[in-house]
Amino acid sequence: MNNQNSNINSQKIINEILKKNGANKNLKNGLENGNIEEILAGLEPDQAAKLKNLLSNPTATEALLNSPQAKALLKALFGGNNNG
Numbered sequence: 001m002n003n004q005n006s007n008i009n010s011q012k013i014i015n016e017i018l019k020k021n022g023a024n025k026n027l028k029n030g031l032e033n034g035n036i037e038e039i040l041a042g043l044e045p046d047q048a049a050k051l052k053n054l055l056s057n058p059t060a061t062e063a064l065l066n067s068p069q070a071k072a073l074l075k076a077l078f079g080g081n082n083n084g
Helices: 003-021 025-033 036-042 045-055 058-065 068-078
Strands: none
Touching: 025 036, 036 045, 045 058, 058 068
């Protein structure tokens, strides 16, 4: 998949997240820039706490990344197979 298609897919995913969570400026900027602090600031406090706890737990993060949903998301973002 070329870079333009990857960017289009990334933007579609960002738009879907914003639609579900409200068009929060911090969340939008964080998603577009990959800034976790902005993402956390753009979420509801309980959502931010859950995400922060998940990311601070390597076992839980690995389980999440190995889920079928995460694999589908990564494939949509980056295309091809995700063998590392």
